[in-house]
Amino acid sequence: MKFNIKDVARKAGVSISTVSRVVNDSKVVKPETHEKVMKAIEELGYKPNAIARSLKVKNTKTIGILIPDISNQFYPEVVRGIEDIANMYQYNIFLCNTDLDPEKETKYFDILAEKQVDGIIFISNIVSEALYKKFKVYDIPVVLIGADYEDVPSVSIDNVGASKSIVNYLIKKGHKRIATIVGKNSDPVMGVARLEGYKTALREANISIDNELIIEGGHRYKSGYEGAKRLLELEEPPTAIFATNDEMAIGTLRAALEQGLDIPEDLAIVGFDNIDMAGKVYPALTTVAQPMYEMGAIATRVLTKILNEEELETRKIVLNYSLLERESS
Amino acid sequence: MKFNIKDVARKAGVSISTVSRVVNDSKVVKPETHEKVMKAIEELGYKPNAIARSLKVKNTKTIGILIPDISNQFYPEVVRGIEDIANMYQYNIFLCNTDLDPEKETKYFDILAEKQVDGIIFISNIVSEALYKKFKVYDIPVVLIGADYEDVPSVSIDNVGASKSIVNYLIKKGHKRIATIVGKNSDPVMGVARLEGYKTALREANISIDNELIIEGGHRYKSGYEGAKRLLELEEPPTAIFATNDEMAIGTLRAALEQGLDIPEDLAIVGFDNIDMAGKVYPALTTVAQPMYEMGAIATRVLTKILNEEELETRKIVLNYSLLERESS
DNA sequence: TTGTAGGCGTTATCAT
DNA sequence: ATGATAACGCCTACAA
Numbered sequence: 001m002k003f004n005i006k007d008v009a010r011k012a013g014v015s016i017s018t019v020s021r022v023v024n025d026s027k028v029v030k031p032e033t034h035e036k037v038m039k040a041i042e043e044l045g046y047k048p049n050a051i052a053r054s055l056k057v058k059n060t061k062t063i064g065i066l067i068p069d070i071s072n073q074f075y076p077e078v079v080r081g082i083e084d085i086a087n088m089y090q091y092n093i094f095l096c097n098t099d100l101d102p103e104k105e106t107k108y109f110d111i112l113a114e115k116q117v118d119g120i121i122f123i124s125n126i127v128s129e130a131l132y133k134k135f136k137v138y139d140i141p142v143v144l145i146g147a148d149y150e151d152v153p154s155v156s157i158d159n160v161g162a163s164k165s166i167v168n169y170l171i172k173k174g175h176k177r178i179a180t181i182v183g184k185n186s187d188p189v190m191g192v193a194r195l196e197g198y199k200t201a202l203r204e205a206n207i208s209i210d211n212e213l214i215i216e217g218g219h220r221y222k223s224g225y226e227g228a229k230r231l232l233e234l235e236e237p238p239t240a241i242f243a244t245n246d247e248m249a250i251g252t253l254r255a256a257l258e259q260g261l262d263i264p265e266d267l268a269i270v271g272f273d274n275i276d277m278a279g280k281v282y283p284a285l286t287t288v289a290q291p292m293y294e295m296g297a298i299a300t301r302v303l304t305k306i307l308n309e310e311e312l313e314t315r316k317i318v319l320n321y322s323l324l325e326r327e328s329s
Numbered sequence: 330m331k332f333n334i335k336d337v338a339r340k341a342g343v344s345i346s347t348v349s350r351v352v353n354d355s356k357v358v359k360p361e362t363h364e365k366v367m368k369a370i371e372e373l374g375y376k377p378n379a380i381a382r383s384l385k386v387k388n389t390k391t392i393g394i395l396i397p398d399i400s401n402q403f404y405p406e407v408v409r410g411i412e413d414i415a416n417m418y419q420y421n422i423f424l425c426n427t428d429l430d431p432e433k434e435t436k437y438f439d440i441l442a443e444k445q446v447d448g449i450i451f452i453s454n455i456v457s458e459a460l461y462k463k464f465k466v467y468d469i470p471v472v473l474i475g476a477d478y479e480d481v482p483s484v485s486i487d488n489v490g491a492s493k494s495i496v497n498y499l500i501k502k503g504h505k506r507i508a509t510i511v512g513k514n515s516d517p518v519m520g521v522a523r524l525e526g527y528k529t530a531l532r533e534a535n536i537s538i539d540n541e542l543i544i545e546g547g548h549r550y551k552s553g554y555e556g557a558k559r560l561l562e563l564e565e566p567p568t569a570i571f572a573t574n575d576e577m578a579i580g581t582l583r584a585a586l587e588q589g590l591d592i593p594e595d596l597a598i599v600g601f602d603n604i605d606m607a608g609k610v611y612p613a614l615t616t617v618a619q620p621m622y623e624m625g626a627i628a629t630r631v632l633t634k635i636l637n638e639e640e641l642e643t644r645k646i647v648l649n650y651s652l653l654e655r656e657s658s
Numbered sequence: 659t660t661g662t663a664g665g666c667g668t669t670a671t672c673a674t
Numbered sequence: 675a676t677g678a679t680a681a682c683g684c685c686t687a688c689a690a
């Protein structure tokens with residue numbers, strides 16, 4: 001027994017337009033009629049059909065979010081930020097895991113477009129030419145998190161600066177032999193920007209760059225663990241390791257601890273991101289924090305502004321990172 | 330430039346019914362016409378409007394998921410399981426964070442109903458009477474994860490048995506003074522079932538239950554940390570602590586490590602859930618694993634069966650837990 | 659203040 | 675094999 005606006009109208013003895021008016025509380029309706037209608041709505045347990053409404057008003061009050069993988073520790077926090085703000089503005093969110101796979105990205109994008117989402121939040125390191133074209137063709141508003149591309153609004157942090165700053169911190173602590181475990185070089189963030197920050201910091205401190213100390217990991221715990229083991233086997237091992245994300249840093253931590261090293265006396269370890277786990281391991285991880293919740297929240301706010309056709313002060317928002325000195329360094 | 334079926338029809342010189350037929354690839358359409366239409370679709374970049382379609386066919390190919398908090402380590406994995414299977418059956422998911430707040434739960438439920446989701450997956454410890462009534466009134470298919478209520482299909486594990494089994498394991502290891510940090514007693518899972526398992530195991534082993542060794546925590550890291558500190562200050566501290574979830578166990582780990590205890594020699598620590606982090610801390614946590622991904626995947630499979638009106642073998646699915654012996658015990 | 663009627667983009671029934 | 679046409683449930687001029 002699902003009732004529609006017609007049933008309510010009949011029951012209340014008014015026309016469907018009147019019912020529609022009270023549902024969308026237009027102020028023109030007479031109090032008594034309002035009451036009559038409300039009573040009918042109550043009694044029938046009527047709920048408006050948002051699909052039908054959407055077809056008419058041409059918006060769905062839903063936004064799609066494309067995320068690499070919700071089970072990766074970094075993302076839940078940003079999704080939470082997105083959902084909180086979306087909810088505040090009466091939007092619901094479609095969650096899609098892309099695994100950073102371009103095919104999945106386009107596939108999901110098409111589906112979201114067909115489902116008429118009002119906007120999309122896209123989280124990735126890279127936006128492909130093909131996808132960018134789709135943004136344009138369907139002209140559905142998109143905001144990027146963590147990446148930056150052409151004229152697409154985005155929110156991110158200064159990865160070069162952040163990684164430079166944490167390496168600087170290590171240098172100030174007196175370290176000279178500083179290793180890093182970076183992402184694949186196809187990854188513009190963990191493989192390029194953060195590596196560049198590392199190199200710049202070293203260069204500016206007149207420390208020569210030793211390629212032996214630069215390990216290409218990936219982004220998971222295991223890469224960190226294995227990378228660290230290799231580093232620790234060097235004739236002249238590093239006194240500090242900068243893993244370009246926390247998960248790898250935690251893998252590094254284990255490698256060091258297994259060898260009985262004292263952290264941070266024998267080896268300093270620092271990460272990047274400040275995932276939830278970073279502060280909970282022992283010793284707690286020094287890291288440069290990305291404001292993950294805020295990134296989600298702000299990106300969503302930007303999107304709602306676009307949807308409301310409000311003015312945007314900036315299309316490119318760069319958030320501040322912050323250095324969290326804890327126990328591992 | 331958004332085109333609709335009419336535009337395609339005009340461009341291809343056929344009727345809209347024909348276009349509809351090729352879009353939904355009905356086999357009755359002549360190859361040449363098919364081609365003509367496809368060409369028009371290509372050229373216009375036409376995408377069918379799923380909203381309009383839904384209005385007509387009365388299903389939306391979307392399912393809603395009500396989850397306490399995606400940023401809590403336990404849930405991302407189950408959400409991933411849900412999304413993978415949902416995607417496989419061509420559904421998209423609406424993600425809603427309820428914070429276990431009954432008001433939010435009902436509010437989201439109403440919204441999802443208005444948006445005409447085909448089904449809902451509800452993750453919680455408790456289902457309130459009020460919400461249950463809504464399930465019935467709107468008669469929209471719901472499947473529960475982690476809880477069990479009346480005739481609602483559900484997937485969960487045997488919490489009593491699981492916690493009993495891990496405490497048994499501790500007993501077999503020779504522990505006699507075993508403490509536990511449980512959830513609030515309003516929490517049927519972490520506050521009741523898992524506590525009951527603990528007590529039963531002790532009772533069956535003829536170990537008297539010492540209330541001093543039962544601490545009401547909560548479910549977060551901090552509760553575990555603080556609970557453990559209290560326990561460790563006892564005149565006669567425990568030799569083993571069973572935290573009823575991993576996050577608290579990791580808090581316990583820190584408390585012990587800070588005091589310079591050797592794990593597991595001086596103190597054994599075990600958790601519950603097997604969240605991602607459990608295997609990555611050092612020492613790695615012994616825990617009883619809930620198959621989180623599977624719980625999500627199976628619940629979704631059950632839901633799709635209901636939606637396809639396939640027969641359900643069981644409405645109540647109880648998954649197996651497994652004991653993961655690692656380094657902390 | 660209220661009602662009538664057309665239309666949103668599809669699908670599906672019934673002719674042709 | 676194809677085309678007209680009436681829904682689906684709602685909103686919104688426009689009319690009364």
